[in-house]
Amino acid sequence: MDHIQSQQLYQLIASFTGKVFREHFGKGPESVVVSISHKFTTIYLRNFLINSERVLLEQNHESIIRQIRDQIMQRVVPEITSYLKLVLGLEPEKLYYDWDFGSKNGMLVAIFPEVIGVTEPQPKDYPGKSETERELMRISGRVQKEPLEVSSYEINPRTLLILRRGVLGELEKELIRLNCGELLRDVKRRLEKGYITGSSQMSSALGRTIADCFMEWDDELDQSITVILTNSPR
CATH class of the missing domain: 3.30.300 (GMP Synthetase; Chain A, domain 3)
Incomplete structure (x- = not known):
């Protein structure tokens, strides 16, 4: 196409x-x-x-x-x-x-379950990828628990998507079991978004500042999905 x-x-x-x-x-x-x-x-x-x-x-x-x-x-x-x-x-x-x-x-x-074949394949790496993933690992650990795995993708020159797997600690699992999952998400969302948007290490690694950040958790799959939108490169 x-x-x-x-x-x-x-x-x-x-x-x-x-x-x-x-x-x-x-x-x-x-x-x-x-x-x-x-x-x-x-x-x-x-x-x-x-x-x-x-x-x-x-x-x-x-x-x-x-x-x-x-x-x-x-x-x-x-x-x-x-x-x-x-x-x-x-x-x-x-x-x-x-x-x-x-x-x-x-x-x-x-x-999707496989690569969507409607666009040219994007490279697996992007400038600042390893530093960005390390910083996200650090932020996760600061809030609660370091994930077992972090993988990130450049969707377009201003959009990154990050998957973190193995993100739930025992305390979080128990809160979810007690039907406190929504409160847990609200607290984690507020903390993690603040750390990500305020991270000078991430902005430096990417060569551009962060404009917007979105995230959601999938308790069943024990993973989080984060999308970071950046401003135009410096």
């Missing part, structure tokens, strides 16, 4: 995503940016915040917004998953999402 065809495919996915969000939330994102590389599709939602959520944010009720969005996303995720299968010819294994209410942006990540 050539560059023009790839861009048309990205636009189809972006348009469908915007339509689904408008139908279910009553308002869609200002823009949607789609990228496909390796086994991943990222869907970046810019400026997505409805008026009622704005009021809740002003009252420091971010957790309530997350709970409401989780309920709506139960209907959104199957529709987007089915559409990705239709246009890419490959069914996603999982679709994750996260929000940054400060920037009003969001991120969806679809993980």
Whole structure:
């Protein structure tokens, strides 16, 4: 598939995503940016915040917004998953999402069972890869536990996707068993995002500053998914 065809495919996915969000939330994102590389599709939602959520944010009720969005996303995720299968010819294994209410942006990540053959293969390495993975290992250990494995991928020149496997310690597993998983995620998300966006080591390794960060955990697979968006290279 050539560059023009790839861009048309990205636009189809972006348009469908915007339509689904408008139908279910009553308002869609200002823009949607789609990228496909390796086994991943990222869907970046810019400026997505409805008026009622704005009021809740002003009252420091971010957790309530997350709970409401989780309920709506139960209907959104199957529709987007089915559409990705239709246009890419490959069914996603999982679709994750996260929000940054400060920037009003969001991120969806679809993980596929094999490399998606609609774009030119991306190189496995990128400048600063080993340093970035070491820093993420250090940050994980600072919050709770170093993962057993870290692998990272450059989705496009400004987007990195990181998988960390074996991330749950015994304390976390027990909190999840006691139905405290959501509270655990909220705390870890706040801490890890703060450490990542404030990491001078990571910015130095990548040669660019970090603009946005999204993450989600999969307790069943004992892994976390992190997407880092950077500013333009210096």
